[in-house]
Amino acid sequence: MMHLELFSTYALALVTGALAGPSEQLVARQQPFKSTAITDHSEPWAFAFLPENRILVNERRGNMRLVDPTTKAKGTITGVPTVAYGGQGGLHDVSLHPNYTENSIVYVSYAESGSGGAGCTAARAKLTLNANGGGALSGLEVIWRHSQKASGGLQFACRMLFGSDGALWISSGEINQMTPAQSMTGNLGKMIKLYDNGTAFAGNPFASQGAIQSQIWSLGHRNPLGIDWDAQGRLWEVEMGPMGGDELNLIEKGANYGWPLVCEGKHYNGTNIPKHSTRPDFKAPKANWVPVISPAGLIIYKGDLFSSWKGNAIITGLSSQQLVRVTITGDTAKEAQRIPMGKRMRGIREDKEGAIWVIEDGANGRLLKLTPN
């Protein structure tokens, strides 16, 4: 056994040595999976699997790519809306309509300029692929917007996820405005539940209060960059705290998660923020990180390929340059493992076979397929 492990490590070093520098070899040796690089991208933010064994990749400057993972060809999708590139903003998430095979509708979220600065916008459009490895979006329709814009280009978030009831969820960041996350007259710093056309979903907890309020499922969020369902149909969310206080939350109907009134971290100027324990009326995170991991994406693993990870949260970390694995038992969550990736990690999705795909952040961010060794 010992010899086999030594041999495989040596073989891996030989293989990766042709392509990578010494630090990448070291990182690869510490990873409990095989990592296959598919394509590289300019500042990728998100990706989505198409049924035709193709992958859409969003690059932050406003380019959507069509990747063929078999040939590693990388085409272009035209018709992407103009994005406000700058700070943390640009082209953000991409998600397929649950009936994509019938209607070819995809959703994009992006930073949009306007009065006061930029805010996040979500739109849907029909995707038509062409014979040249590319395609086009047409009939683009804005279905949702942040209720205010702000300068600075920070904390847009805006992941999009469909639920089994056909609802579209948007994790709305507070664009660094803080107190609006507690305000019911705006949709910043909230979890939003809509129909596929952007109308507020029936039965939302604050529907009786007004039009904006009717979109809101939960409040008090800062920069919620990752959302996913667990096998029981519960919604989990990761959000970045300020200096410390990144959170993994279990999202409950009508709940207030406390930002900016409580947090396990501090403000960037060192000022203390009251801890969650001081305000039991707010939902406390199920796990939190001081110092930060900078969570940028989340899956709750459901496949069989990594069988011992079933039901675990797998979180991509930007500043931590790690995948952080968290076990979930009932209502509790506990960090179990940190896997070094050697690069800031941005997006994450699981494919139908249970392989985990991740995408790096930055100038030459690679789309990687992770499979068991």
Ligand SMILES: *[C@@H]1O[C@H](CO)[C@@H](O)[C@H](O)[C@H]1NC(C)=O
């Ligand atoms: C998808 O199609 C099914 C069958 O036509 C329909 O019942 C369902 O409402 C559709 N989902 C959405 C989100 O429109």
Ligand SMILES: *[C@@H]1O[C@H](CO)[C@@H](O)[C@H](O)[C@H]1NC(C)=O
């Ligand atoms: C949006 O979809 C919902 C659910 O299908 C429907 O009740 C509503 O009328 C639609 N709104 C618009 C403006 O089309």
Ligand SMILES: *[C@@H]1O[C@H](CO)[C@@H](O)[C@H](O)[C@H]1NC(C)=O
């Ligand atoms: C520190 O930063 C917070 C958040 O921006 C602000 O509310 C607070 O006034 C600042 N404190 C000092 C002493 O500058």
